[in-house]
Amino acid sequence: MKRRDFIINGAIIGAGVSLTPRLLSAYGVPAYPWEVGEPFTPLGREPMTPELAARALDAARRAGASYADVRINRNRNQAVGTRERQITGLSDNETMGFGVRVLADGSWGFAASATLTGEEVERIAQRAVAQAKANARARPRPVELAPAVAHPSAVWRSPVEIDPFTVSIEDKVAHLLEANAAALAVSGIRFVNSSMFFLREEKYYSNSEGTTTDQVIYRASANMTPTAVASDNSDFQSVGSATDLQPRGLGYELVRDARLVENATKWAENSARKLSARSVQPGRYDLVLMPSHLWLTVHESIAHPTELDRIMGYEANYAGTSFISLDMLGNFRYGRDFMNVQGERSTPGALSTVGYDDEGVQPRDYLIVKDGVLNDLQTTREQAPWLADWYRTRGEEIRSHGNSYAQSWADVQFQRMPNINLLPHPTRDVALDELIGGVENGILIDGDGSFSIDQQRYNAQFGGQAFYEIVNGKVGGMLKDVAYQIRTPEFWQAMDLMGGPSTNGGGGAFGDGKGQPAQSNAVSHACPPTRHRDITVINTGRSG
């Protein structure tokens, strides 16, 4: 084939033409924008894609693979950055390539290349098999995969309203600069940085067991950080957009709905107020944690320790292991009865949401913590059999939860967390005011900030964006230099109340790191606000 066959006709759409954003579907309903407006032809519809995939699988099989899968990806992303009244960066990237993963002699092999030709896919498939055979010499126990249902021709698209690549760059830049101007109009604000980022990933997957999936995944984020500087340069403080704005698996509608200009004033005012805020007195406080803050604590202290590969020691050299062990399933109490934690990849607009994971498994929703007790763990096809005893005692089938993911074609897929949500109070729609009303001496934290946690997920320290004292059930003045330190089990057992369904919010991140070479995963964590009693707060200011 000629390489030209693989060049997408949509590569520069949106770059040169200023299109008015079009509403392509109602939120939550899977949209197929190209069927309506044809902004681009997805990779899965290029005739050469299935042909190359089949050729890779065939070459792997002939070289001696007992199992093989191939991922062909095309990633388009666009980043716009500004500061104050000017642009700082504008980039548009499109890369593509493929990766072949095989099992041979009981070991994994993986090789990848950017050159999408028939000869190259064969060469790379053979290379992956040769590598697997070399690895087998230092692999006494063969890999076994849990059975999976075949999906012969599955299609899935992120439910976006507006493909961000159809919105003109002028509109994007103008929107950021308008928001910057609003922030700079606030007294004390000397600097402001703002940015937007958009990703569209086309992912075509095929394996030797008859599954083929064709997916298009979108992600979007927008950020702003105003900085207030004291007139004598003795201090500077920021409250960023994280209090209100989190990345999502959406299109340009994320920006449309973000009210950047109105919110810029609020973030800037908060930054300026933080300059004169009272520095916190270290001690023990009751904390009320807003969803825009709490999602990161959920991420670090619940989502990571329940990754099965960590628990089994596979990530000990970097991400670490876990305080959780398999014998804690069914009897470790994470929190009170009202605490439930769900893993899922099905919420429309959440960052980890997909139709099929990176080994062709349709993910399912499952409860990691049920009625306060550890109930299940995150798995791939290789890992699900490690929980065979637990599933047998409960009469459940041994099946992957669909939590396999690779950040790109050049990286091997492995277990990554799905969206992991702390579910709102199950029996009562508790209001935020009720959480605050029950606090005599406490702190409310809004927005995620500094974070650090040990390699078994026991000891963590979290900052935030905005901090407010709570005195006798009322929110009072702003504080600064606040961070709290926790030991995970005690922290969640100290949660005495959580918000109900009407208070649910959350957040997420693009850059969740794990694995070697380190790969980024994108996840969302929905959660209500929570209240935790008697937590250690330190002062992170100059006195340390």
Place this chain on the structure above:
Amino acid sequence: MANYMTREQAQRIVDRVLSFSNADQARVNINSGEEGNTRFAVNQISTAGDVVNATATVTSAFGRRTASATTNRFDDDSLRRVVETSEQLARLSPENPEYLGELGPQTYPEIDSVFASTAELTPDRRAAAVAAVTEAAAARNLLSTGFLLHGTGSTVVGTSEGLFAYNADSRMNFTTTVRTPDGTGSGWAGIGLNDFDQLDARDLGMRAIEKAERSRDPRAVEPGRWTVVMEPTAVANMVGLMVGSLNARPADEGRSFFSKPGGGNRIGERFLDERVTIWSDPGDPRLFSTPFSGGGLPNKREVWVENGTLRTLNYDRFWAQRQQREPNGFPAGYYMDGGDATTEQMIASTERGLLITRLWYIRGVDPRTILFTGLTRDGTFLIENGRITAPVKNLRWNESPIFMLNNIEMMGRPVRVSPSESSGLAAATVVPALKVRDFNFTSLSDAV
């Protein structure tokens, strides 16, 4: 041989791209190369990977309107498209008042840091290096986990103004964490190198094995201010945070530790112990790194801190022009001078202190003081009366490299380390072991 663009191929691609350009000025950045890795866990290889890739980023400018676009396809149609995309974006972009145009020809040191031992490393040889660790660990009933990564590639910058910069290099990194089967002990060892033949995998494995065995059943000590003997990896984990903050613009803007109260920055001020000298030099064989920045500006030898005094900060072209300074490159790798104390001497001179192997999950807490938080990990020991007497539980610290480098008691001989938490292919980092007083630990961790 690893698959990366030669100088001649790169020159051809740069010429080709520039021939498609209709912009006032243009720049092409090309990265190409091949990476291979082998991971192991529970004493066996878990996954591995071999990846070939190349990307070209084109930056186009019309007056002061600029934008970039990237592709990883190198046929003429793809190159033409990436040029067009960057030009279309640039035309629609507002003017960037800080854009100074592309650079003309520059001179760079000739650096030959491609090593055949690394460039031709096969999965078989990687597996053999891994087996040297896993077999030794298994023989002592321990569990080894680790990562061997290598890459060989080239970095290229070309501009419409006649600049052409080319550099190729090989890098590798090998790290291992060995744990006791009961989960009460853990030891780490690691190194970054350019030349795979310099790797002694068995020796590296044995260091982690011995630490794991000695760290079994740690006991708790009180958090607070401790005298610490920091192995070179832990020193690099901290010093890198300060090196990463050596930036003139935020300092002059009043939002950095290096801001001077009342305005300006702290160049010329003594701010660290007078034994601290930190420099970078991409052409020094101990510090091989790319001798130019993404814009093509030469990364020259630069002394950042000399005898505790701040000598310079990083000035990009715009800020240098604004402040009437020479622009300079950012230190990709760096060298911190040391002394001649051995770690044994540091321990022997310590009445009560802690030995630290490495630091982890390091995150910024307060940029005003370069205050960071993180934890100790994989080999933390109690020193009493000049001897290591017990393994101790890990601790969270809240500390600044500025405070640490003012509290130095003894310095060792600088050595190359693996400075990145994720064991990536970081630029060469060479630092000494240090004995430091009053290191600030704020809480205990139960993590092993």
